[in-house]
Amino acid sequence: MLKIHQLFLRTYLTIFVAILLTVTLTTYFWAKNLYINQIEKNLLQNIDTLIVVLEDSKDINSLKNIVQNLSSKLSLRISLINDQGDVIAESHKNLDGINNHKNRVEIIEAENIGLGKDIRKSETLDKELLYVAKKTIINEEIFYIRMSDYTNKITDNFMKLTLEIFAYISIFLFIAFLATYFISLKIKKETDFILHFLKELTKKRKPMLLKSNYTFEFYKIAKLLNKVAIKLAKKDKAKAKHTAKLTIANRQKDDIISAISHEFKNPIAIISGYSQTLMDDKDMPKDMKIKFLNKIFSNSNKMAQIIDKLRLTLKLQEQKQELILSSISIKKILENSISDLKFKYKNREIKVVGDDIYLKVDETLISIAISNLIENALKYSKEDIEIEITKTSIAIIDKGIGISKEELEKIKKKFYRVSNNEWNNSLGLGLFIVQSILKLHNFRLEIESQIDVGSKFIIYH
Numbered sequence: 001m002l003k004i005h006q007l008f009l010r011t012y013l014t015i016f017v018a019i020l021l022t023v024t025l026t027t028y029f030w031a032k033n034l035y036i037n038q039i040e041k042n043l044l045q046n047i048d049t050l051i052v053v054l055e056d057s058k059d060i061n062s063l064k065n066i067v068q069n070l071s072s073k074l075s076l077r078i079s080l081i082n083d084q085g086d087v088i089a090e091s092h093k094n095l096d097g098i099n100n101h102k103n104r105v106e107i108i109e110a111e112n113i114g115l116g117k118d119i120r121k122s123e124t125l126d127k128e129l130l131y132v133a134k135k136t137i138i139n140e141e142i143f144y145i146r147m148s149d150y151t152n153k154i155t156d157n158f159m160k161l162t163l164e165i166f167a168y169i170s171i172f173l174f175i176a177f178l179a180t181y182f183i184s185l186k187i188k189k190e191t192d193f194i195l196h197f198l199k200e201l202t203k204k205r206k207p208m209l210l211k212s213n214y215t216f217e218f219y220k221i222a223k224l225l226n227k228v229a230i231k232l233a234k235k236d237k238a239k240a241k242h243t244a245k246l247t248i249a250n251r252q253k254d255d256i257i258s259a260i261s262h263e264f265k266n267p268i269a270i271i272s273g274y275s276q277t278l279m280d281d282k283d284m285p286k287d288m289k290i291k292f293l294n295k296i297f298s299n300s301n302k303m304a305q306i307i308d309k310l311r312l313t314l315k316l317q318e319q320k321q322e323l324i325l326s327s328i329s330i331k332k333i334l335e336n337s338i339s340d341l342k343f344k345y346k347n348r349e350i351k352v353v354g355d356d357i358y359l360k361v362d363e364t365l366i367s368i369a370i371s372n373l374i375e376n377a378l379k380y381s382k383e384d385i386e387i388e389i390t391k392t393s394i395a396i397i398d399k400g401i402g403i404s405k406e407e408l409e410k411i412k413k414k415f416y417r418v419s420n421n422e423w424n425n426s427l428g429l430g431l432f433i434v435q436s437i438l439k440l441h442n443f444r445l446e447i448e449s450q451i452d453v454g455s456k457f458i459i460y461h
Contacts, residue, residue, distance in 0.1 A: 012180070016173045023165055036130055036151060040117060043132040043147045046074060050145055051136045054080075063138075064089040076147050077122075077129065081107060083142040101146075106133040110144050119151060128152060190218050194225065201229055267299035312368070312433055323362045323440055330394060331356040333363065334387060337371040345378045354389030359461055361441055369437040370394070373457045376431075381454065392460060399454035408447055 053066055063080055071078045071091030080089035085102025087095060101107050109116025110133040117132045133146040190212055197210045210225050212218040274292040278284065284292075315321040331352065338350050359366075373396045377385045381400030388395040431445075438445050438459060449455035 007184075012173060012177045016169070019173075020166060020169055023169065027165065032151070036119070039130050039149045039151070040132055043076070043130070043149060044115075044134070046070075046076065047132065047134045047145050047147055050078070050147075051134070051138075054136075054138050054143075054145070067091055076149055079146040079148075081133075081144040081146060083144075088143075101144075104131070104133075106131045106146060107144055109133070110135045122148070186214060190214050194221065197225060197229075201225075201232065264303060267303050270299045271296050321365070321440070323365070325360050325362060327358050327360050328363050328366070329356055329358055330389060333367050333370060334389075337367055337374055341371065341375060341378060344375075348378055349384040350374065350378075350387065351384060352387045352389065357389060357391065365437045365440070369434045369459075370396075372431070372434050373459075377455070377457070394459045394461070396457045397454065398456075402451040402453050402455055403447070403449040404451055408449060 050066070050070060053070075054063060067078045067080055067089040068091055070076075076091075078089075078091045079087055079101070081087050081101050085100045085104075085107065087098045087101055089095075090098060105118035105120075106116035109118075114135045115133070117130065119128065119130050121127065122129045128151045129148040130151055131146055131148045133144050136143055136145055193210065193212065209229075210222040212222040274296050278289065278292055312321070334352055338352075341350075342348070374385065374387070377396050377398035377400065379400075381398035383399045386397045388397060435445055441461070443459055443461045446458045446460065447455065448458070
């Protein structure tokens with residue numbers, strides 16, 4: 001891990017290289033563009049001058065002589081090309097070795113619009129040239145006068161320009177680096193004070209008050225850390241009281257463990273028994289093995305569901321479950337819950353009546369609460385289930401075994417199981433979870449029930 005001054009150094013070196021490359025390349029292409037534009041203008045002027053001279057020529061030989069003489073005076077490559085693309089006069093090469101120029105870019109453009117240009121590497125001279133060609137008529141015949149000049153002159157001046165730019169940027173960045181480096185050393189000193197303060201704090205020693213006036217940010221950090229130190233000192237004084245509360249909480253945990261051991265005893269026994277039988281009987285029929293494995297799988301799922309319920313219960317009890325509120329369609333939540341439950345209760349009908357309403361709720365938690373109530377209704381009723389939606393409530397109605405008046409209030413408590421063997425509330429957590437979720441949303445649950453008639457669980461929102 002880098003120190004602050006090392007980080008500054010690396011950052012500034014990166015910036016230096018990036019700026020140097022950017023400025024250098026930008027300057028190069030800008031200067032090259034200006035240079036090429038100037039060459040183009042010069043070549044056009046020379047072509048126009050040559051056209052005037054050639055118009056007075058009487059034969060091909062005089063045209064060739066004029067091209068050679070002008071090329072030596074201007075230090076330019078000059079070509080005279082006829083309408084068929086044949087080079088009839090060339091300043092820098094014997095005509096015998098020159099290919100037809102009909103398909104050259106500058107000749108094609110000159111043929112179409114009267115003027116053409118192209119930049120490419122010359123096969124004859126092995127250097128990059130700017131070619132400019134112009135269409136003209138001499139002695140009632142069409143000719144193309146082409147002149148070209150080297151573009152590599154910009155490269156000759158480029159290194160000098162680059163060194164100058166490099167020197168100016170280097171001086172500027174070096175000065176900036178020195179300034180920021182000394183600032184980084186001061187920042188390092190301030191951070192060392194803060195680190196020492198934090199080390200003393202973690203060792204539960206009472207550190208000296210932290211002071212820093214270097215910058216406003218360090219002043220605020222020092223002020224906040226001092227507040228943290230004071231708060232931690234107060235918390236240490238309250239630790240004894242907290243320990244007492246933990247003792248009470250541990251007793252509650254013992255109750256949970258007792259409930260868990262009771263609830264897990266049956267599925268564990270089933271899993272253990274079937275597993276032992278599978279291991280002992282190597283020749284067991286395949287159908288029987290599948291049946292045993294399904295029993296093991298279903299009981300392991302049952303244990304997983306119990307664990308999930310316990311985890312949610314603890315979160316709700318310790319108020320660690322946060323709400324993520326959004327406006328949700330209640331019918332959408334009901335449809336999702338019903339869809340999931342129909343896999344388990346395939347031959348049961350669940351009717352939803354009433355108009356849809358939108359509530360600002362935590363979709364996940366409300367879904368858990370509603371699914372719990374619907375599943376309870378499915379468990380303890382063999383007839384259809386009805387869900388009634390109104391502007392103020394959501395009611396889950398069944399025609400099942402019902403719950404006695406004496407036990408209606410008790411079933412909302414954690415770990416309470418109804419004494420009637422037909423109404424098994426699992427760990428006694430289902431309605432406790434429902435009640436806790438609704439309380440988080442400032443909703444309330446009311447239960448109306450009659451033995452052998454049915455039950456009605458109403459959520460008022």
